[in-house]
Amino acid sequence: MSFDALALRREFPLFAAVPAPFHYLDSAATSQIHGAALDALVRHESTRRANVARGTYRLAEAATAAYEEARAAAARFLNAADAGEIVFTSGATAALNLVAGAFGATLQAGDEVIVSLAEHHSNLVPWQLLRDRTGVVLRFLPLAADGRIATEALPAMLTPRSRLIALTHCSNVTGALTDVPAVVAAARAVGARVLLDGAQRVQHGPVDVQALGVDFYAFSGHKCYGPGGVGVLWGRGEALAALPPVVAGGGMVGEVTPERTDFAPPPQRFEAGTPPIAAAVGLGAALDWMAGLPWPAIHAHERALLDRLLRGLAGLPGLRLLGPADAAARHPIVSFDLAGLHPHDVCQVLDRHGVALRGGNLCAQPLMRHFDVAGANRASIAPYTTAEDVDALLAGLADAIRVLT
Amino acid sequence: MSFDALALRREFPLFAAVPAPFHYLDSAATSQIHGAALDALVRHESTRRANVARGTYRLAEAATAAYEEARAAAARFLNAADAGEIVFTSGATAALNLVAGAFGATLQAGDEVIVSLAEHHSNLVPWQLLRDRTGVVLRFLPLAADGRIATEALPAMLTPRSRLIALTHCSNVTGALTDVPAVVAAARAVGARVLLDGAQRVQHGPVDVQALGVDFYAFSGHKCYGPGGVGVLWGRGEALAALPPVVAGGGMVGEVTPERTDFAPPPQRFEAGTPPIAAAVGLGAALDWMAGLPWPAIHAHERALLDRLLRGLAGLPGLRLLGPADAAARHPIVSFDLAGLHPHDVCQVLDRHGVALRGGNLCAQPLMRHFDVAGANRASIAPYTTAEDVDALLAGLADAIRVLT
Amino acid sequence: MSEEIYQQAIKELAQAAHGAGRLAQPTASVRLDNALCGDRVTLDLRSEGDTIAELAHETRGCLLCRAAASLLAREAPGKSADELARAHAALTALLQGDPAEPLPWPALSIFAPVRAYKSRHGCVLLPFRALREAIGSSDRTD
Amino acid sequence: MSEEIYQQAIKELAQAAHGAGRLAQPTASVRLDNALCGDRVTLDLRSEGDTIAELAHETRGCLLCRAAASLLAREAPGKSADELARAHAALTALLQGDPAEPLPWPALSIFAPVRAYKSRHGCVLLPFRALREAIGSSDRTD
Ligand SMILES: Cc1ncc(COP(=O)(O)O)c(C=O)c1O
């Protein structure tokens, strides 16, 4: 099985636009947008733009149909049982906050929510706000030394008050994949629900939420080759139906009087106001495009690059890998400390080599504390990444040591 | 001063794309996107796409600079004292909910929020949710017979517990402009803050929040010739600084530990997660474009069309205007009942004439009840509207009477 | 088949408003809203065993919704829950452009031109959905 | 003027870490974070009248931030609040590409190459912002 990353690159407008040398290794922060997604967005805004689900004229019908087709595309991508289980949000953060607000409203003081110490701030701080507001108890799954979530500790942590386990599907720092079957089994044993933060998972291929057996799944369009400003919350039908609305406005109501209002069923209940219509349509195109990719070949390609990167890093003086040392059960996201050099200095030197790398606390301060660092350098590999990108990074890191010490 | 609406239309990609006859009279639901806004969005996604405010490589610096320049454009458009007073949201509904959540969190049971019976659901239902959650008292400003907000009733309604007056700047049903000076004077007298819902106001030209003297201002990009999926909350510096965050995640924090988190200052405090970067950049381009338009000439053009429409409507049998009968102190939004015919039937017949009109409860059920109708037909006029559009509507309405009765 | 949605037959049915009003002693009552357009049907049902004995409705809606409610009220009495489910399914298929032949109730064909207007399908189907819910709820209370 | 950000002088200043540590009896203390990158300066100040008598800091940050803190700690003692405000303003102007001539402290010129990298301006300015806040807060407690 062969896969041509260079051919794939040509489908991404940005790579044609940025002059060489340019080695984009920050897809975990935002992936580049695929041409089909951008085209779909532009086509929508310039030929079919109208508000959705309200107008009866042809343009509005076409806009509504396109928006609902994007919902169907998201359902296919996640293998959701029904398109009505897809809620469009403005991003993964908004989706996670929606669950924190809505599921949180169904909880009592003393009920427990479990997260891990490896969460992105977007799946941590919303739960802290909930805790501080309501007296819900927030508990933290510990981590193994290499940063993996110690899901084996879960059964002992759960109690009859455990209501929700909210974990990242794939760490944005280490790329480690969470052992979802273990989590779901433990959750089922106490009747808790499971929310997965799929923000980092989705750019590496379609997901099967039914096979995973979870209850909620959140992700962002801009991290899976789609437009910015749109995201998805999937919720199992009955799980979504049990949630009250958090954000209110046009399009999510039944009867409205000054005294009281009743609410539309999901997904509309959770889509107050005009949604990001064209961005959702672009996301639908990105997800359909992804669904047609040769994922086994892409994973082999990404794996080869990950091995090349890990080998190269191992040869650098003072390099400390944060996260698993092997390539198994992870996506190709690699964070590391380089001889104690500050990540911003390292990334600045890399930039001279045309290497785009992210450095800092990576929105995961508890995990940084676990590794006892203030910040890290992170390289992330996507299907359009090439061996040249990895080699440029390795050369740049060697130069950074020279320049900075 | 002459203004050429036909020339202006050529700057909007949609008008070239949709075959004639096409008479778009639903700009109050969503305006069409200006070419400069769409181009700016596309240019951003295809040449400068990176996450903002985190990366140090050149692409990320360019993305951040473009995003912050969009913030500056919004500040110029609103005449805000500082770009730091501009919070990007996913739309007007999100902005209004943000105030309801954040300002709401500073209120005690028994504190009062005042809205009117003419509000769009997006500036009504969030306050109902707040009331039901916290015991804040929600009071309703009454309306004059023609649907105008009876701001003269405000001083008598206010008490020392009145904390916020949240009103539409321009009605999405009648186009009536709220008497803001009266509201601000009354609010100042009791120390209440004022929030204006500017969703319908912004497509008719720049706003001066400092001259208005209000504290918060909300609007959506898709209603002012910008992309969908982005909106703005402006807040006076000290008013914003006094608000806690509602939505949490990456990019809005200081130090994060499992036990506690501290928050960045505004506007970042209110922009959790990856914002709609390219859409904001597109919105900035739309606002800059608007700032350069000959507004007095455009208002004269809109006024002439409004007069033409009102005259034509007056000649139709069984037509009942909902809202002021004159063209003064309003923007060109006109809602009406046609001989008791159901708006969806009317709009369906209009569609055959290529006329795009919105019919229904217009997300303003309390106002519909005030007018004692279940729904209404709404025609809205924008700078690109022509006399032909208005004439096609009038001919279509005559036909609708014939077809439907 | 005419492509005019607003055929004389539709207008006449809406005008006739068969079954308009409420029942004194319904075995089931359902109120259903079309959240997107605000149309509302309040439907009362009196069933005897598996048969609809009486049906009445208050319908606030467009011509299509009112015509559908009127047609339903004219046809339903004396029919079984199964027959009504078949009519509902046939109407849905008709709107989706895949009509069953022959239609269980020939008059359903007046809605064929609505096929092209997806945003209006809900208007036509609302009374049928209300009836299905009413039958379901009277099942439960039997 | 070299365009290399990481000049020897920067590295040496960061390495030297002038003023590293805490004061036993500060008249003001300020902790300031760069929310966007997580750099942090904790700055202690002992002023006598209008003059900075002593300054110490704990800085967790990049080379630029550490060099700036070190330079500040070397230069500040004995200077007045006004002189420090002038140095702060001069550094800001330098980064914005509009340098005051002559610079109040010649050594500030080592930061000129940072001009081109907007995301790093905050790193250089963080210690100066912390000092300004510390001076402001000791004013208030005077
Ligand atoms: C694991 C994880 N969760 C959540 C998020 C938040 O996504 P967004 O910023 O698109 O809302 C991110 C992105 O940084 C992430 O990596």
Ligand SMILES: Cc1ncc(COP(=O)(O)O)c(C=O)c1O
């Ligand atoms: C007066 C008014 N307020 C708020 C809104 C909500 O705007 P959006 O749907 O863009 O969030 C609208 C749009 O319909 C409106 O007309």
